Amino acid sequence: EIVMTQSPATLSVSPGERATLSCRASQSVSSNLAWYQQKPGQAPRLLIYGASTRATGIPARFSGRGSGTEFTLTISSLQSEDFAVYYCQQYNNWPPYTFGQGTKLEIK
Amino acid sequence: EVQLVQSGAEVKKPGESLRISCKVSGYSFTSYWIGWVRQMPGKGLEWMAFFYPADSEAKYSPSFQGQVTISVDKSISTAYLQWSSLKASDTAMYYCARPRSPGSRMSAFDYWGQGTLVTVSS
Numbered sequence: 001e002i003v004m005t006q007s008p009a010t011l012s013v014s015p016g017e018r019a020t021l022s023c024r025a026s027q028s029v030s031s032n033l034a035w036y037q038q039k040p041g042q043a044p045r046l047l048i049y050g051a052s053t054r055a056t057g058i059p060a061r062f063s064g065r066g067s068g069t070e071f072t073l074t075i076s077s078l079q080s081e082d083f084a085v086y087y088c089q090q091y092n093n094w095p096p097y098t099f100g101q102g103t104k105l106e107i108k
Numbered sequence: 109e110v111q112l113v114q115s116g117a118e119v120k121k122p123g124e125s126l127r128i129s130c131k132v133s134g135y136s137f138t139s140y141w142i143g144w145v146r147q148m149p150g151k152g153l154e155w156m157a158f159f160y161p162a163d164s165e166a167k168y169s170p171s172f173q174g175q176v177t178i179s180v181d182k183s184i185s186t187a188y189l190q191w192s193s194l195k196a197s198d199t200a201m202y203y204c205a206r207p208r209s210p211g212s213r214m215s216a217f218d219y220w221g222q223g224t225l226v227t228v229s230s
Binding site for chain 2: 001032034036038043044045046049050055056087089091092094095096097098099100101102
């Protein structure tokens with residue numbers, strides 16, 4: 001099973017600032033990496049797929065980079081609605097597809 | 109408009125059986141895999157299983173193999189997740205989800221149901 005490790009567990013950032021979230025895979029997942037946003041009481045929302053492609057309707061302030069085992073999600077200028085939990089997920093190897101443990105992005 | 113609408117919250121006792129549902133609309137049900145994801149209280153996301161309605165192929169994560177059964181009713185575009193004997197540790201939110209790419213599991217999942225909360229308590 002591929003283990004996805006996200007860091008940091010919690011990130012405190014002020015609105016308007018940049019946030020960078022990291023995700024590391026225990027073995028290569030190529031570019032088969034997605035990022036999801038989850039707010040309390042809501043289902044996950046796809047932000048990025050293929051490591052760097054924004055999903056439909058996702059603002060340009062969200063960007064993804066990386067391949068192989070190292071990935072980042074950057075939010076260039078945080079808006080109030082961006083404070084949430086973010087998960088990375090590999091869909092390169094089944095079984096199973098695995099998520100990271102999540103990074104909670106909170107207001108500083 | 110693509111929609112995945114899940115059945116309502118359930119409260120069950122240990123040992124009881126349960127089937128929850130995910131009714132889809134807005135796309136060809138048989139053209140896409142459908143998956144189920146578990147989220148235990150205050151915890152992260154875990155893939156459980158996938159089903160391909162076109163050929164009835166099911167794939168289970170090892171952690172969930174033998175613990176749940178995934179099925180569909182193509183006539184009503186609905187997927188199901190079923191337990192034969194619930195445990196307290198099955199208490200969680202369960203989401204169904206559809207991948208971006210037709211015919212492929214190897215894809216990010218862009219449409220999600222709203223979730224079904226299952227509570228198992230004596």
